[in-house]
Amino acid sequence: MLTLLDLELGIWVTLKNNERVLIRRFRRTDGDALYDFFINGLSEQSKRLYSLQPLDWSLVQVVVSEADAPQVLRLIALRGEQIIGYAYWRQQLFNPKIPIVSIAVADSHQGLGLGRALMELLIEGAQLKGMEGLELHVFKHNHRAVTLYRKLGFKIVGDTDNGRQWIMMLWFDPYER
Numbered sequence: 001m002l003t004l005l006d007l008e009l010g011i012w013v014t015l016k017n018n019e020r021v022l023i024r025r026f027r028r029t030d031g032d033a034l035y036d037f038f039i040n041g042l043s044e045q046s047k048r049l050y051s052l053q054p055l056d057w058s059l060v061q062v063v064v065s066e067a068d069a070p071q072v073l074r075l076i077a078l079r080g081e082q083i084i085g086y087a088y089w090r091q092q093l094f095n096p097k098i099p100i101v102s103i104a105v106a107d108s109h110q111g112l113g114l115g116r117a118l119m120e121l122l123i124e125g126a127q128l129k130g131m132e133g134l135e136l137h138v139f140k141h142n143h144r145a146v147t148l149y150r151k152l153g154f155k156i157v158g159d160t161d162n163g164r165q166w167i168m169m170l171w172f173d174p175y176e177r
């Protein structure tokens with residue numbers, strides 16, 4: 001069974017192309033690699049799908065500053081020293097037991113099962129930390145992402161961003177809703 005220590009130390013996963021990558025919790029020393037991932041790992045299209053805010057050095061500094069914060073679980077997928085996937089959840093002030101999820105996989109590694117692996121570990125990490133579920137927002141035209149989230153059990157509960165994005169929820173106790 002997975003433990004939070006496993007997430008700190010790292011877990012090896014095998015992708016559909018048989019490449020093995022290490023997934024572990026983001027550390028303070030990972031800032032440069034994260035910046036490189038934002039700048040070189042993601043195409044302009046992926047950036048637009050992923051984030052409404054600029055993926056720049058000031059964002060990386062915020063991420064580094066809260067590397068050890070208990071209200072956030074950030075995971076990175078590594079090929080050697082290079083980050084090829086990044087996913088996290090963050091507790092919301094008004095609904096702390098239902099954190100918000102965010103995820104991006106490098107264009108070079110999309111469609112190989114890495115997104116699913118990162119999401120499954122985020123979900124397990126949330127369960128281990130006593131969360132009740134997860135929420136995410138996704139552009140309606142992002143079919144790959146919506147398919148992934150549906151397969152993991154997320155359900156559409158509404159929309160936001162002037163109707164451009166779905167709000168999707170996963171409740172860990174299926175009898176709760």
Ligand SMILES: CC(C)(COP(=O)(O)OP(=O)(O)OC[C@H]1O[C@@H](n2cnc3c(N)ncnc32)[C@H](O)[C@@H]1OP(=O)(O)O)[C@@H](O)C(=O)NCCC(=O)NCCS
Pocket residue numbers: 045046047049050103104105106109110111112113114115116117137138139142143144145147148151
């Ligand atoms: C969305 C994203 C995180 C998915 O990660 P990924 O590693 O590419 O996805 P996976 O290979 O794990 O595929 C997951 C599922 O999606 C499905 N899928 C893959 N490619 C697909 C496509 N082009 N269209 C529809 N479904 C697709 C597969 O059936 C797969 O299911 P399986 O695990 O049962 O085989 C990744 O593509 C990405 O970062 N995209 C750009 C940024 C982004 O969109 N972020 C999400 C913002 S909400």
